[in-house]
Amino acid sequence: MMEAFTAYCFDLDGTVYHGTEPVQAAVELIAKLQENSIEPYYITNNSSATPEQVVEKLAGFGIRTKLEYVVTSALVAAHYCRENLPGKTVQMIGEAGLAAALEAEGIQQVETSPDLVVMGIDRDITYEKLAQACLAIRGGAKFIATNGDKAIPTERGLVPGAGSFVKLVEFSTGVSPIFMGKPEAYMLDYIREKSGCEKKDMVLIGDNYDTDILAGIRYGITTIHVNGGVTSSEEVREKERQPNYLLSNLAELH
Ligand SMILES: [Mg+2]
Structure with a gap:
């Protein structure tokens, strides 16, 4: 199992x-891969953090990695805007991760009359921000969302994810966004392009059936579901399309 892949996407x-608590079996598995000269990718729908912040957070759990191995929905959203919608102005709802990603791609951010509304998690969300996004979209701005996650697992339990607020804007305007995060293929495609690996060399390890596992299945790569996060093993067993591996704990891979 360990040598079968070159691109491990965690x-x-x-x-x-889980929020501020590391999953020990994951930390150990990553260390073991690195002992075998495999540098895993870290792939998150959460657009709030910059790659620098993710590297720092992982370091706090004893995981050493570099910026190039961190792939967030914010990076991929900004990359998408630059590649497919060059020169367009953006009104952003989000945090430091999304702001920095847009800036790094040279995308101009505006307060009013944007060409695009790019929306990610914003834990300082207000009625006014939502109103501005809705007005811009009603005015013709294209709607891009970093991810559609209903909930985020934290040390406190499941709290609302970006998707819950995206849904509000969608409900109010009747306009559906283009989603960048899993289960869409953009992030996996980004890794495949960056690493130069083939789909058969990629494996996605995740806790959320509707994002991680579906992304991997749709993209055509190996998937490992691990219990303890958003979707339980019992819930996964009831799905029509099954992951390649269904684990209660990543220690089973050692
Ligand atoms: Mg997850």
């Missing part, structure tokens, strides 16, 4: 950690 929230 989901973060609920797989490698």
Whole structure:
């Protein structure tokens, strides 16, 4: 199992950690891969953190990695805007991770009359921000969402994810966004392009069936579901399309 892949894509929230608590079996597995000269990718739908912040957080759990191995929905959203919608202005709802990603791609951020609304998790969300996004979309701005996650696993339990607020804007405007995060293929495609690996060399390890596992299944790579996060093993067993591996704990891979 260990030597079968070259690109291990670890989901973060609920797989490698629960908020501020590391998942020990994941930390050990990553160390073991690195002993075998395999540098895993860390792939998160959460757009709030910059790659620098993710590297720092992982370091706090004893996981050493570099910026190039961190792939967030914010990076991929900004990359998408630059590649497919060059020169467009953006009104952003989000945190430092999304702001930095847009800036790094040279995308101009505006307060009013944007060409695009790019929306990620914003834990300082207000009625006014939501109103501005809705007005911009009603005015013709294209709607891009970093991810559609209903909930985020934290040390406190499941709290609302970006998708819950995206749904509000969608409900109010009647406009559906283009989603960047899993289960869409953009993040996995980004890794495949960066690493130069083939789909048969990629494995996605995650806790959330509707994002991680479906992304991997749809993209055509190996998937490992691990219990303890958003979707329980029991819930996964009831799904029509099954992951390649269904684990109660990543220690089973050692
Ligand atoms: Mg997760």
